[in-house]
Amino acid sequence: MIERLSRTIQEERLPAPDYELIAKKLRHIVGDDGVSASGADRLATCRDYWPMGTLWFLEGKAPALPDLVVWPRSTSEVAAVLRLAGEHNIPVTPYGEGSGALGGAVPLQGGIALDMKRMDRVLELDRDNLMVTVEPGLNGARYEEYLNRHGFTGGHFPQSLRCSTVGGWVACRAAGTFSTRYGKIEDMVVALEAVLPDGKVIRGRKLPRTATGPRVDHLFIGSEGTLGVITAITLRIWPYPEKRIYSSYIFENIERALEAIRRLVQAGARPAVVRLYDPAETAHHFPDCEVPAGHVILIYLFEGAAGIVAAEDELAARLAREEGGVAAGPAPVERWLETRFNVSLASKLFRQGAVVDTIEVTTSWSKAAEIYHAMQKALLEVEGTVLATGHYSHVYPEGAALYLTLVGFPPGDKREYYRRLWNAAMDSCLALGGAISHHHGVGLHRGLWMAQEHGQALEALRMIKDAFDPQGIMNPGKLGLGEVKKWPE
Ligand SMILES: Cc1cc2nc3c(=O)[nH]c(=O)nc-3n(C[C@H](O)[C@H](O)[C@H](O)COP(=O)(O)OP(=O)(O)OC[C@H]3O[C@@H](n4cnc5c(N)ncnc54)[C@H](O)[C@@H]3O)c2cc1C
Structure with a gap:
């Protein structure tokens, strides 16, 4: 049954290994319950949260399927599995919980999905x-x-x-x-x-x-x-922190709020949480906060030793006031804490035929506001996009991470729309000197822009890869290190 499932980007690896023999040898290493060729286990490890994978799955297709799933219990078992894979030239794709957002855990050339969940001590x-x-x-x-x-x-x-x-x-x-x-x-x-x-x-x-x-x-x-x-x-x-302080401020625009944050972290304060939402996300996430239309909300959470966090909070309040911010109290932070792990909206939208994704990039302070406006504009110009909103989710003395959420109901092919969306995002980010990822990583999908991101350094990374893995068995096609033949066309 599973053999008939169409695989959208799977590549053939030749010569084709004898997986029955390999499974037998693997059972000697990880035990009978440490290897599976069952359809259910292979389906469970064939994709992650990459939206393309989800779109294919909803159409009854898999991105690529592993031939075997293996659950090692120790470092020595992992070593023995990799030695065996090397002897038989079999690709190995490590698998955590498959929450990656860019197709990193997709076993592009089949082979072994090395599920790490039994090594959890x-x-x-x-x-x-x-x-x-x-x-x-x-x-x-x-x-x-x-x-x-x-x-x-x-x-x-x-x-x-x-x-x-x-x-x-x-x-x-x-x-x-x-x-x-x-x-x-x-x-x-x-x-x-x-x-x-x-x-x-x-x-x-x-x-x-x-x-x-x-x-x-x-x-x-x-x-x-x-x-x-x-x-x-x-x-x-x-x-475990001795004290926590929550505070929030409303600003008339993101520029003034960004300035308040920049001055705070460059003065040496380290709030644990700093999140600045654009007008659309402010209205969506904080409907009870009576934020005037078009204004933005900034939330801070300070934690640590009592004296230090009190001083940080006081400085944050002064700088926010100087940038025109109006204090909005702890309630927005409490609301964020209650809802911070909710992610159900995306699955509902997918089922309604939408394409949903998030894109996070890093920017210096000098370009922090400009990159938001430029990326938002570029994304809204892609036909079919109905929403492109953003917030700044992580900050540093040198700059910040910008996190964009996108929803589209494309008039034509969803895959083509997705490709145009990402082209628009990555091109506008790179044009303003941003880094193409802050924390989701590269996986399959962002590999397309790794040469622009790294220049000659990508070649050096390939040399390191070749030295570590001359046969190319480890997670082929990822990080922009190898060519992905079927994606994009
Ligand atoms: C709703 C949602 C919210 C998210 N929020 C965040 C967030 O706030 N911050 C953030 O950083 N990311 C976030 N992510 C992305 C994702 O959760 C992270 O990338 C996470 O680190 C992936 O962990 P995983 O165990 O699920 O790895 P997987 O998706 O299983 O694997 C990811 C990559 O790591 C490799 N890998 C896994 N384990 C090993 C290992 N032991 N050795 C070598 N390689 C290995 C895999 O081969 C693959 O390439 C989010 C994802 C979703 C779906």
Whole structure:
């Protein structure tokens, strides 16, 4: 039955391996219950949250199907699986929880979907040095709950917290909504253990800083399964915050609000959460806040030691006032906290025939307002787009992340619309010097713009990939490192 399912972008890998024989050999490594060729398991690991995959799925098609699903339980099992895959020239695509937004977990050339969810243990909690070491398949919400039970926080709260793994965060260079205080995942990783495609295991040292050459283990941050498999992760943690303060301000436009934020973070304050919504999102998310039409809302959440957060809040209030902001109290922040993991709207819209997506980019402060206006204009000009709204979701002393939400009811082919939408977004972002992704990563889809993003550095990245993985078995076609033959046409 599953063999008849049409596969939209699957590429053939020759010579075709004998998967019955491979499955038998894999059972010796991971046990009988660690390998599956069943249709249900293969379907479950054939896609992620990439909207193209969802559109195909709704039409009864798969992007690509793995031939086997394998669940390793230890680093040595991962190493043995990769050695076997190398011997038989079989592609391997690591799979966390499939919440990636760009097709990164799609097994483009079939082969093995290496589902990491059985490697979900906490290996060590180092209270004195504020570090925790976990296996990559640990679910995000379970990770945070474990830390909270022991009096700590991991400080990483992506909207997908409940449906993503710690390994997926590291592999995609993720960002949580509290990133201005705690950093993105790359700021939290102390050390990694990873299995190279030939089965060798590398282990970074769990020390705060070193000057012993480039950190090879850190190359795996953002590698999206293309260099090997991350098998253990040591992360910074923090004492559970003593105090939290919520505040919000209404501004007449995003320019004045951005200026208030820039001055705050450049003065050294580190609110955990900083979110600035454009007029449409302000009206949508905060209908009870009586924000005048066309105005915008900025929310802050400060947390940490009581004295520090009080000082940060006071400074934020002064700077907001100086930029014309009007205090709107803690209620909008409470509302955001209640709704921050809700994502059901997108699935409803998909079922009504819409194309829905989100695009996040990074900008310097100098272009922060301009890039929002330019990208919004470019997206609305694509025929079929009915909504292109935005908010600034993460800020740094150097700039901010802009997160756009798009809804379209294209008059013609949805795939063609999707392609035009992304062309408009990426071209307008690059024209203003923005980075094409802030935290969703590259996957399959953004690979198209990696050369423009990196220039000659992409060639250097390809050389690293070839040195690590000369046979090209690790997650082929991703990160813009290999050609994807069937996408786009
Ligand atoms: C509703 C929603 C909200 C989201 N919100 C956020 C957000 O706030 N912040 C954010 O950063 N992202 C967000 N994302 C994107 C996504 O959740 C992240 O990219 C997440 O890090 C992916 O984790 P995962 O475990 O689901 O990985 P998967 O989607 O399963 O895999 C992602 C990539 O990582 C590779 N990979 C997975 N595990 C390993 C491993 N152990 N070793 C090597 N490679 C591996 C896979 O091969 C694939 O290339 C959101 C997604 C959705 C659907």
